[in-house]
Amino acid sequence: MNNITSFYLSRVIGNRVFYGESVFGKLVDLAVDVNFEKPKVVAALIRENGEERFYDFSFFEIKKEKGQYRISCAEKKPIYIDVHRTMRLVKHILDKQIVDINGRKVVRVNDVRLAVLSTGTYAVAVDIGIEGLLRRLGLAKPIKKFFKNFGKNITSKFILWDYVQPITSAKSDLKISMSYNKLYTLHPSDLADIIEDLDKKTQAAVFASLDDEKAADVLEELETKAQINVLESLPVEKAADVLEKMPFDEAADILDDINKERADKILNEMDVRASREIKELMQYPEHTVGSIMVRDFISFKTIFTVEDTIKELRRIKPDADVIYYLYVTDEMGKLVGVVSLRDLVIAEPDTLLKDIMKQDVIFVRDTDDVNSLIGIISKYSLLAVPVIDAEKRLIGVVIINDIVYELLKRNRRMA
Amino acid sequence: MMQRNSGFLKKMFLLFSVIGPGLITGIADDDATGIATYASVGASYGYKMLWGLFLITISLIVVQEMAARMGAVTGKGLSALIRENFGVKMTLFAMVTLLITNLAITIADFAGAAASLEILSIPKYISVPFVALLVWMVTLRGSYKKAERFFLVISLVMISYIIAAFLVKPDWGEVFKNTFIPTFSFDRDFVLMFIAMVGTTITPWMQFYHQASVVDKGIDIEHYEYEKMDVVIGSLVSNILAFFIIVTTAATLNKAGISIEMAEDAAIALKPLAGDYASTLFAVGLFGASLIAAHIVPLSTAYAITEAFGFENGLDKKFKEAPVFYGIILFFIIIGSGVIFLPSSLFIKLIIISQEVTGILTPIILIYMIKLTTNKDVMGEYTNSGAFNIVAWITVGFIIFLTIILTVSPFLS
Numbered sequence: 001m002n003n004i005t006s007f008y009l010s011r012v013i014g015n016r017v018f019y020g021e022s023v024f025g026k027l028v029d030l031a032v033d034v035n036f037e038k039p040k041v042v043a044a045l046i047r048e049n050g051e052e053r054f055y056d057f058s059f060f061e062i063k064k065e066k067g068q069y070r071i072s073c074a075e076k077k078p079i080y081i082d083v084h085r086t087m088r089l090v091k092h093i094l095d096k097q098i099v100d101i102n103g104r105k106v107v108r109v110n111d112v113r114l115a116v117l118s119t120g121t122y123a124v125a126v127d128i129g130i131e132g133l134l135r136r137l138g139l140a141k142p143i144k145k146f147f148k149n150f151g152k153n154i155t156s157k158f159i160l161w162d163y164v165q166p167i168t169s170a171k172s173d174l175k176i177s178m179s180y181n182k183l184y185t186l187h188p189s190d191l192a193d194i195i196e197d198l199d200k201k202t203q204a205a206v207f208a209s210l211d212d213e214k215a216a217d218v219l220e221e222l223e224t225k226a227q228i229n230v231l232e233s234l235p236v237e238k239a240a241d242v243l244e245k246m247p248f249d250e251a252a253d254i255l256d257d258i259n260k261e262r263a264d265k266i267l268n269e270m271d272v273r274a275s276r277e278i279k280e281l282m283q284y285p286e287h288t289v290g291s292i293m294v295r296d297f298i299s300f301k302t303i304f305t306v307e308d309t310i311k312e313l314r315r316i317k318p319d320a321d322v323i324y325y326l327y328v329t330d331e332m333g334k335l336v337g338v339v340s341l342r343d344l345v346i347a348e349p350d351t352l353l354k355d356i357m358k359q360d361v362i363f364v365r366d367t368d369d370v371n372s373l374i375g376i377i378s379k380y381s382l383l384a385v386p387v388i389d390a391e392k393r394l395i396g397v398v399i400i401n402d403i404v405y406e407l408l409k410r411n412r413r414m415a
Numbered sequence: 416m417m418q419r420n421s422g423f424l425k426k427m428f429l430l431f432s433v434i435g436p437g438l439i440t441g442i443a444d445d446d447a448t449g450i451a452t453y454a455s456v457g458a459s460y461g462y463k464m465l466w467g468l469f470l471i472t473i474s475l476i477v478v479q480e481m482a483a484r485m486g487a488v489t490g491k492g493l494s495a496l497i498r499e500n501f502g503v504k505m506t507l508f509a510m511v512t513l514l515i516t517n518l519a520i521t522i523a524d525f526a527g528a529a530a531s532l533e534i535l536s537i538p539k540y541i542s543v544p545f546v547a548l549l550v551w552m553v554t555l556r557g558s559y560k561k562a563e564r565f566f567l568v569i570s571l572v573m574i575s576y577i578i579a580a581f582l583v584k585p586d587w588g589e590v591f592k593n594t595f596i597p598t599f600s601f602d603r604d605f606v607l608m609f610i611a612m613v614g615t616t617i618t619p620w621m622q623f624y625h626q627a628s629v630v631d632k633g634i635d636i637e638h639y640e641y642e643k644m645d646v647v648i649g650s651l652v653s654n655i656l657a658f659f660i661i662v663t664t665a666a667t668l669n670k671a672g673i674s675i676e677m678a679e680d681a682a683i684a685l686k687p688l689a690g691d692y693a694s695t696l697f698a699v700g701l702f703g704a705s706l707i708a709a710h711i712v713p714l715s716t717a718y719a720i721t722e723a724f725g726f727e728n729g730l731d732k733k734f735k736e737a738p739v740f741y742g743i744i745l746f747f748i749i750i751g752s753g754v755i756f757l758p759s760s761l762f763i764k765l766i767i768i769s770q771e772v773t774g775i776l777t778p779i780i781l782i783y784m785i786k787l788t789t790n791k792d793v794m795g796e797y798t799n800s801g802a803f804n805i806v807a808w809i810t811v812g813f814i815i816f817l818t819i820i821l822t823v824s825p826f827l828s
Contacts, residue, residue: 095498095499095502095503096499097725105727107725108498108724108725110503110725128725133503133724136502136503136504137503137504137507199489199490199491199495199630200490200630200633200635201489201490202490203490223731225633228633229633
C-alpha cells in the first residue's frame with residue numbers, strides 16, 4: 001500500500017469505501033469548501049443501502065493498492081453541508097461547462113485533479129484535455145501506449161483552480177459561485193465572447209451578476225443576439241441602470257433591436273434626461289448619421305476666450321475621444337467653426353475663439369446616410385465629425401469609434 | 416372588435432416568428448430514406464397501412480415536444496444534457512452510434528438527390544459534386560436564420576407529392592376507409608414493413624436537430640405555446656406528405672404489382688403508369704427533401720458531438736476556431752458524396768445496416784429524454800406532467816418494442 005500525493009476524481013468515484021475491513025458503501029461525490037484559498041474536500045457523499053449521506057472527510061484516507069485506489073473511513077461521522085459555501089465536484093463541476101479565465105473561453109470539464117497535503121485534500125486543477133476523456137473511458141493507458149510507438153504523445157490539458165470559474169445553470173442548486181468574482185479580471189470584450197458561448201439561461205444569469213459599470217461595458221461588446229437575450233431577461237430596473245451607463249447612441253441601437261413594449265418599459269425606468277436623449281436618437285432610421293451620433297458633445301461660443309475655454313474644459317473633463325476638436329457655435333447655436341486642441345494650447349490666453357477658429361468646418365447632416373459619412377471621414381482623415389440639422393444647428397458629433405462599430409456590425413450581418 | 420382583431424394578428428405574427436424548427440425537422444424527416452420506406456409501403460401493401468400513420472403522428476408529436484421543451488427550458492442541446500447527466504461513457508456510446516446512423520442517412524440523402532436529378536436527366540457526376548458544394552456553401556455562409564429561410568423555400572417543393580397523388584387518381588373511398596379502419600396482418604414482412612415505417616419517421620437525429628434549432632433560434636419558455644404548435648404542425652406536415660406518398664404508390668405500383676427498394680425506383684416506375692408529370696413531381700420532391708436532410712443531418716451531428724465533448728462549435732465561428740465542428744461536417748459531405756459511386760447492391764446493404772444501428776440508438780435516446788424531462792434539476796417546473804408521462808412511456812415503450820423486433824429479426828430468419 002502506498003500513500004498518494006495526488007489523484008484524479010474519476011479514479012475514486014464509484015469505488016467502494018471500507019470501514020475497517022468491511023465495505024459500507026460507494027463513493028458518489030466529494031464536497032469542497034470554497035472559502036479556503038484552495039477548495040478543500042470537507043465531505044464525502046456515500047451511497048449506503050440505496051441512501052446517500054455526507055460524511056466528514058477528515059476521517060477518510062485514500063491509498064493506492066495494486067494500481068487501484070482504496071478508500072477507507074476511520075470514523076463514520078455524518079456532516080452537515082452548507083450549500084452557500086460548498087460545491088460538489090461531481091454534481092457541479094465534472095462534465096459541466098466552466099470558464100477558463102486564463103484561456104478566456106468556455107470549456108467542459110473531463111476530470112478533476114486533487115492533491116493530498118498534510119492539512120487535507122484539495123482540488124487543484126481541472127482536466128479539459130483528451131487524456132481526461134480517455135481516462136474516464138478507461139482507455140488512457142492503452143491508447144497512450146499505442147501512440148508512444150509512433151513517438152506521439154497525448155497531451156493533457158489542465159486549468160489551475162485559480163483560473164476556473166464554475167458557472168451555474170438556471171435550475172442548478174449551486175449557490176456559491178453566483179458572485180462570479182473571477183470574471184471581473186477579464187477584459188469586457190473577452191467576457192462578452194465568453195457570455196456569447198454560454199446557453200441563453202446561463203448568459204442571463206452571469207450577466208445579471210455583474211455590477212452596472214461592468215455590465216454596461218460587456219453589453220456594448222456583445223453581439224446583437226446576446227444583447228437582446230440579456231436585456232429581455234434582466235429585471236427592468238437593472239436593464240435601465242446598465243443602459244444609463246452606456247453611450248446613448250449605443251443604448252439607442254440596442255433598444256431599437258429589442259421588443260418595443262420592453263424597450264418602452266426600460267426607457268420609462270431610466271432617468272429623464274437619458275431616456276429623452278435616447279428616444280430622440282431612436283427616432284432616426286437605421287443607417288442615418290443621426291442614429292449613431294453622440295449628443296453629449298461639447299461646444300463653445302464664438303465670444304469665449306482661450307482662457308475661458310480651457311477653464312471650461314477642466315471643469316467638464318471630457319472623454320479623450322471628444323476633446324480633439326472643439327466646435328464653435330454662434331448665438332443661434334449654428335456651427336460656425338472648429339478649434340483644434342493644438343490651436344487652443346498654443347494661442348494666447350486672451351485671444352477670442354472666433355479669431356483662431358477654422359471656418360470651413362467639415363460636417364454632415366443628421367439625415368445623411370452613414371456611407372457618405374464614412375467617405376468623408378476617410379477622405380479628410382478625421383477623428384470626429386460634427387452633425388448639424390436642417391437649420392445648420394450643431395446637434396451632435398460622430399466619433400470614429402462609433403463608425404468602426406457600425407461597420408463591424410454591418411459586416412457581421414453580411415457574413 | 417379592433418382589439419380582438421389586433422390580438423389575433425399579433426398571435427399569428429408570433430406564431431410565424433416561432434415556427435420553423437418543428438416544420439423543418441418534420442419535412443426533413445421525409446428524406447430519401449423516408450420516401451423509400453413510404454413508397455414501398457404503398458407499393459407492397461396498398462392502402463392497408465394508412466391508419467398506422469395516425470399512431471405514428473401522435474408518437475412523433477410526443478417525442479419532438481419533449482425535445483423542443485428541453486431546448487426552450489434549458490437553452491442547451493440534447494447531447495450537452497446527456498453528457499451532464501449521464502457521464503462520459505454513455506455519451507460516447509450515444510455519439511458513436513449517432514455518428515454511424517447519421518452518416519448512413521447522409522449517404523442515403525446524397526444518393527437520393529443524385530438519383531432524383533438523374534431522373535430529370537442530370538448525370539450524377541455533375542449533380543453530386545454540385546450538391547456537395549451547395550451544402551458546404553450554405554454551411555459556411557449560413558446563420559441559422561438564413562438557413563431556415565432557405566429550407567422553408569425548398570420545402571415548398573414537397574407540395575409536389577400532394578399533386579402527384581391527385582394526378583394518379585386513387586380510389587378515394589378506399590383511401591378513406593383504410594385511413595380510419597385499421598387492418599393488420601401477422602405476416603412477417605407486413606410487421607417488418609410497419610416497423611420500418613415507424614423507424615424511419617422517428618429517428619434520433621430529429622430530436623438532436625429539433626432541440627438544437629429551438630436553442631439556436633432562442634425560443635423561450637414564454638413563447639413555448641407557439642413552439643408547441645410548431646411541433647404539431649411539423650409532425651402533421653411530415654405525416655401528411657407520407658400519407659400522399661403512400662397513396663401515390665398504392666394507386667399505381669401496388670395495382671401493377673411492382674415492389675421497390677429505393678425512392679427513385681418509385682419515380683421511375685411511376686412513369687409508364689402515371690405519366691411524366693407524376694414521375695417528375697415525385698423526383699422533384701425527392702430532390703428537395705434530400706437536399707434539406709443532406710444539410711441538416713451533418714450539421715446536427717457536428718453540433719451534438721462538439722457540444723458533448725466540449726469542442727468549439729457554431730456557424731458564426733471560422734474554420735480555424737472550430738476545426739472539429741467543421742471537420743465533421745466536411746467529413747460527412749465528402750463521405751456522403753463519395754459513396755454514391757459505389758455499386759447499388761453494396762449501397763442498399765449499407766442502408767440496412769444503418770437501420771439496425773438506428774434501432775439500437777433510438778430506444779436509448781428516448782429513455783434519456785424521458786429521464787431528462789422528468790428531472791427537476793434539469794427542467795424545474797416544466798417536467799412532464801403525470802398524464803403526459805404515461806403517454807410518453809407508452810409511446811417510447813411501443814417504439815422500443817418495435818425497434819427491438821426490427822433489430823433482432825434478421826438474426827432469427
